[in-house]
Amino acid sequence: MWRLRSAFTLVELLIVIVLVGLAASIVTVQMHGSTDRARLRAATLRIEQSLRLVRHRAMTHHEPVWLVFQLGRSRCRLAFAEQPQGEPSVWHTLDGVIIKRAAVRRQGASSSKQEEFTIRITPTGASLPWALELWASSARRVVWTDGISGRLGFVDDIGLPELRWGNLAERGQ
Numbered sequence: 001m002w003r004l005r006s007a008f009t010l011v012e013l014l015i016v017i018v019l020v021g022l023a024a025s026i027v028t029v030q031m032h033g034s035t036d037r038a039r040l041r042a043a044t045l046r047i048e049q050s051l052r053l054v055r056h057r058a059m060t061h062h063e064p065v066w067l068v069f070q071l072g073r074s075r076c077r078l079a080f081a082e083q084p085q086g087e088p089s090v091w092h093t094l095d096g097v098i099i100k101r102a103a104v105r106r107q108g109a110s111s112s113k114q115e116e117f118t119i120r121i122t123p124t125g126a127s128l129p130w131a132l133e134l135w136a137s138s139a140r141r142v143v144w145t146d147g148i149s150g151r152l153g154f155v156d157d158i159g160l161p162e163l164r165w166g167n168l169a170e171r172g173q
Contacts, residue, residue, distance in 0.1 A: 035136075036096075036136035036137055036138045036139040037136075037139050037156075039095060039096045039097050039136045039139075040097060040134055040136055040139055040140075040141040040156070042094075042095065042097075043074075043094040043095070043097040043134055043141075044134070044141065044143050044152060044154055046076075046092060046094055047076065047094070047132070047143060047152060048151070048152045050067055050076055050078065050092060051067060051145065051150055051152065052150060053078065054066075054067045054078055054119075054121045055121055055125040055150050057078070057080070058121045058122065058123050058124075058125055059123065059124070059125045061123075062123045063080070063081045063123060064081055064120055064121060064122055064123060065078060065079070065080055065081070065120075065121045066078070066079040066080075066118050066119065066120050066121070067079075067118070067119045067121065068116050068117070068118050068119075069099050069102060069116065069117045069118075069119075069132060070091075070099065070115060070116055070117075071099050071100070071101070071102060071115060071116065071117055072098065072099070072100070072115070073098065073099065074093055074094040074095070074096065074097050074098050074099065075091040075092060075093045075094060076091070076092055076094065077089045077090060077091045077092060079118070094134070096136055096137075097134050097135065097136050098134070098135045098136075099117070099132055099133070099134060099135075100133045100134070100135050100140075101132070101133040102117035102130065102131065102132050102133070103130065103131050104119075104128045104129070104130045117130075117132070125150065126147055126148050127145070127147040128147050129144065129145065129146050129147040130144065130145060130147065131143065131144035132144075139156065139157065140156070140157055141154050141155070141156050141157075142154065142155050142156075
């Protein structure tokens with residue numbers, strides 16, 4: 001004799017397929033945003049390491065050292081007062097992150113029209129306060145330093161026109 005078996009209907013299967021597809025698309029969009037945030041975090045760490053290296057070099061050799069960023073690109077390098085012949089400093093890339101704009105507090109306007117943004121670190125390890133605006137494809141971050149501590153602060157998803165030098169510390173790190 002014939003027994004009836006329970007089974008899924010075509011409509012039920014289509015509903016499950018649509019729900020799985022919707023969940024997959026949501027996860028994909030969230031993963032894309034987290035990848036950009038990870039790139040910004042990695043670039044911030046790379047800049048902070050370069051800043052520490054420059055400060056250490058300036059203080060141990062008792063000579064000024066420069067940290068050079070290429071605007072519109074994704075790289076930075078160190079420049080020394082007396083560069084040995086044939087040994088230029090190497091560009092360090094900030095993978096997938098573009099430096100859009102830069103500003104120095106006492107020099108006023110942002111320097112987005114220049115190709116390079118140079119920060120001079122004195123033999124005491126100090127510099128003028130400065131900020132950089134970093135962009136990944138769907139996220140942005142502004143990093144800055146007060147010029148004395150050697151630590152970077154950062155704020156996500158704002159631009160330099162909105163940046164106020166007096167209240168950077170209040171916005172969080």
